[in-house]
Amino acid sequence: MSSDVASPSETSLKKTSLYPLHAELGARFCSFAGWALPIYYTSILKEHEAVRTQAGLFDLSHLGHLELSGPDAAAQLQLLVTQDLVSLEPGQAIYTPMLNSRGWIMDEMIFYHLPLTQPSPQRGEGKGEGQCFRLVVNAANGDKILSWLKARLRGGTSVQDLREKVGTLALQGPRAAEVLAKLSSLKLERLPRYHVTAGTVAGKEGWIARTGYTGEDGCEIFAAVEDLAPIWRALLEAGEPMGIQPAGLGARDTLRLEAGLPLGGADLDEKTTPLEANLDWTVEWRKGPFMGREALERQKREGITRRLAGFEMKGQGIPRAGYGIFQGENRIGQVTSGGAVPLTQPSPQRGEGKDERVRAIGMGYVTPQAAKPGTRITIEIHNRKVDAEIVKLPFYRRKKS
């Protein structure tokens, strides 16, 4: 048996403050962006299902927190992202790409406009002045984004690096609110989607945001690194009657794939624009200038040559990043994400004679003509061309409660 997945040589990797707790829970670790992170505790499929039907708890300590504050922070940051930050009210959050001058995605992140009228835990030194944005960036990109921002922000906007001080736990799933309610005075139902508020969890101060990366309801908790372990333990204990499971990066990846959410470094890279990546909705054309705008306008006029699309396997095989996408003999693109997810509802695309528990899905870049749902394609898996069909994203949409 051999595979392209190497066991991490854990000595050379950074460990999160929860590492001993993960080991105690029987986690298997993988290496991700320089960190040793749990890939799963029991089974990726089981953890995926727990998040879809009950609740799951993720350690996201590897994500980087940066804080930007100043009298005119919103107007300054407005120049560097595609979304409209100026009209983002305190307490609101927004997902946005950050582009370079060629319109390519350097990173994508969530901006949280922290409400300064509230007592603000884990603030940097620039407290209390003007507007304050918390930025949560991909682990691999922390240094790059930090220096990018420092070089470009004007008007007294300060950048604080909170990466060593603050970490994230994600509590996700239909019963997440119920679990949180046992340890916090915050009623998650009262916090609208994509909003953030100061709050306490298990007696520890932090920020609670109704955001996530699973396609499920839930929240993300930002707390001081030393408080993460007690919060983690308390949530797992309080959530036991609700079926909470610790969940690893494996389930995080299959959940976000099923929810049609692109992954930086896989589906998005520095050669991709938001228009190609189905992120048209994140580009606020009505606002003024922003980095990359001219390049995007040009691309909009000239048209894109490839688009990110979702597909489901009809034949047998599991698509993985890097595999070719074909129409007949023509290679029309490449898989950027793929895998098997639990089959929760009958799927018309899925063929016969396969594992009855799962369906195999993926995303990749294809020609815009081929990106239409219903297009028949093949994926080259271990030298075989296997039938698949382009489907509408997302693969899974949460039922509104």
Add this chain to the structure above:
Amino acid sequence: MIDLSQLKFSKTHEWFSLDADLGTIGITQHAQEEISDVVFVELPKVGKNVAQGEEIAVVESVKAAFSIYAPVSGTMTEVNEALAKDPGLINRSPYEQGWIVRMKLKSPAEAESLMDQKQYDEWVSGGSH
């Protein structure tokens, strides 16, 4: 229950049982724990000739694709068709219902190069896999 002391093991985590000149191949308990959640097995064609060490099947878990190698040379005589609809048999019953292929050995002497259970357990706990 299968008697593990009667099996042979490879460094690439296949197990191998021999009955006259017919061998059965699967992956070990340790291997199935490592790869977790098997969701597809790409099986060879019956009649295919393979040399020792050659790839004979691919086990796909949610995590990744894993190649399975022939512990000995020979000809495929049977593949486990039950794995098509229920590849999870490899996780639930790696040494019995989760067997992968059967083959007729070219040279039974090749099996001598494989490890016994004790050697395999030491190999795994040595962490050098």
